[in-house]
Amino acid sequence: VLLNFLTKPVNEVRGVAFLENDEFKYLGDEFPIENLDEIPFPYTEKELKENIKILYYESTRGCPFSCSYCLSSIDKGVRYWSLERVKEDLSKFIDSGVELVKFVDRTFNLRKDRYLGIWSHLLENYRENITFHFEINANIFDDEVIEFLKTVPEGYFQFEIGVQSINKDTMNSINRRNLLERLEKNIKAISKNIHLHVDLIAGLPHDTYETFKDSFNYVYNLDAEMIQLGFLKILNGTKISREIEEYDYKYMEFPPYEILSNSFISYGELVKLKNLEKMLDYYYNSEKFKHSVNYIIKNNYSTPFEFFEDVAEYYRKNNLLTVGHKIVSIFNHLMKFYNNKNFEGKEIFIEYLKLDYLMLGKPGSYPEWFESKKDKERYNEIIISKNYTSSREAYKKTEFEKFNYNVLENIDGEIEILFNYMPKKVELEVVSEKK
Structure with a gap:
């Protein structure tokens, strides 16, 4: 619409309301762009070189699913940029200094030949210090995909997986289908070289405070790196926005339109979940x-x-x-x-x-x-044996500690550990242990 608006008189542009001779005119909705390759690459060369840490990108528009709370459920069908065009765009990101590229595709892994083609291109053109984030449906991964993901360098891919709820009545109500056993199997099978975010939504229909506990515990036991606890938003045009009276929704009538209560969960219970969300960020997501x-x-x-x-x-x-x-x-x-x-x-x-x-x-x-039990003389001996350029550098990049319990094997016994502080991670070296 915006492109047309720049090249046509307003009275020839669909999707725009205007006045003509003091009369209101509307030519009807604009038709979606069928050939998405016509849309220019969204970033200029200058923007790619400005050391922006996060950039957003889409390779599809639309969603085949009909989740009742989501605006994407209004779209009919899915449109795709061509695979060659996507590869060309991604090469620009890889050649730039951007650190994180977040795909905003509603469900990235719809067509296996296509998404494996994109991932293969990224592997063939791998560079360090860049991460690609994808929203995926883990229900539909098969063994071939799981095996492929084992080849991905650590930190290169990041997945966001929407579980939302495991309550069957809730899933039926929101038009969502989770194959829980398969979902758990696939998520646990995804190699730990891929950072996993798993989503939950509080306040969905038929989900009480008690049933939400089950969803939380299910997701926690998936052992993902992050659990994103969100709260239902009533968005105009969605199916759930037509169920306000049926489920007695009370919600903010201004952005972010978040719910305050419904007939299944009270305001006080949602406040408790809000407090819990903060603890989740402190003691899990961190x-x-x-x-x-x-x-x-x-x-x-x-x-x-x-x-x-x-x-x-x-x-x-x-x-x-x-x-x-x-x-x-x-x-x-x-x-x-x-x-x-x-x-x-x-x-x-x-x-x-x-x-x-x-x-x-x-x-x-x-x-x-914290009562340190390390032997400082022993620490010094270890430092000397490591051939650092200087003792100052060695002490700066390491720490040594004795534990009265074997915290690495979770058994009784003493253990001494040298902590090596690498640029991106901490490496542990067991110096000695007594069982």
């Missing part, structure tokens, strides 16, 4: 508490949801939800939470918390609960 939180859940809770619900309530009672926290404070609050609950096994928990803290990078200072 990937900074893998060992300590896993220990807490395994030894003190029946389900992951119970832990996040519990720690969110602790933050609420102590007025910690409305203030910002540095990462050290978030560690300290987890220690205080553990003490407040009077859980057993505190000595072992602290060892896991120490491990997580040292995984952050070279500590500038230690929290009061």
Whole structure:
């Protein structure tokens, strides 16, 4: 429409309302562009060289699915840019300095020959320090695709997988189909070289606070790197926007049009999930508490949801939800939470918390609960044996610590670990262990 508007008089452009001789005129809706290759590449050469970290790209328009909450469900059919055009565009991103290219295709993996063609092109033209993000339907992957994904360099691909809910009544109501066993099998089979985001939506029809717990626990056990907990938005034109009275939706009548309650879940329960979402970001999505939180859940809770619900309530009672926290404070609050609950096994928990803290990078200072047990003379001997250019460089890039519990094998026994702080990750070297 915009391209036509630039080249035609307004009274010849469909999809635009205008006045002519004080009379309202509308020529009808504009027809969708059939040959998407006619659309110019969205970024200029200058923009590609401006060190922009994130750029967005689409290789298709439309969606074949009919999820009742999604504006894409209004579209009929899917239109595609040609494979050659997409390859040409992606080569421009690869040649630029951009760090993350996010495909905004509603479901990227619709046609196997096509998406494997795109992925193969990306592998053939691989460069470091760039990531491509795709929204995918993991239900439809087969063994060939799973095997292909094992060849992808670590960090090159990133997947966002929409689960939304595992409640059958909810899935039927929103026109969504999840094959839960197959979905779980495929997600767990995707190699850990690919960063996985898994989505949930709170506030969908027929989903109560109790049934939402089941969806949360299902997604948590998929062991993805990130769980994105979103809240239903009532968007005009969607099927769900015509069900407001049926399900007694209360929602914001201004952006982002997020729901406040419905006949299945109350405002208070949604607020609890909002608080839980913040804890999820702190203690899961940050990937900074893998060992300590896993220990807490395994030894003190029946389900992951119970832990996040519990720690969110602790933050609420102590007025910690409305203030910002540095990462050290978030560690300290987890220690205080553990003490407040009077859980057993505190000595072992602290060892896991120490491990997580040292995984952050070279500590500038230690929290009061962190009692270092390292032998400084032994540390110095190890440094000398590593042939660093200088001891200053060695101490800057490493840390050494003794643990009274084998935190790597989760068994009784002492272990000494050298932490090597590489540019993008931390490598652990076991110096000694006693069982």
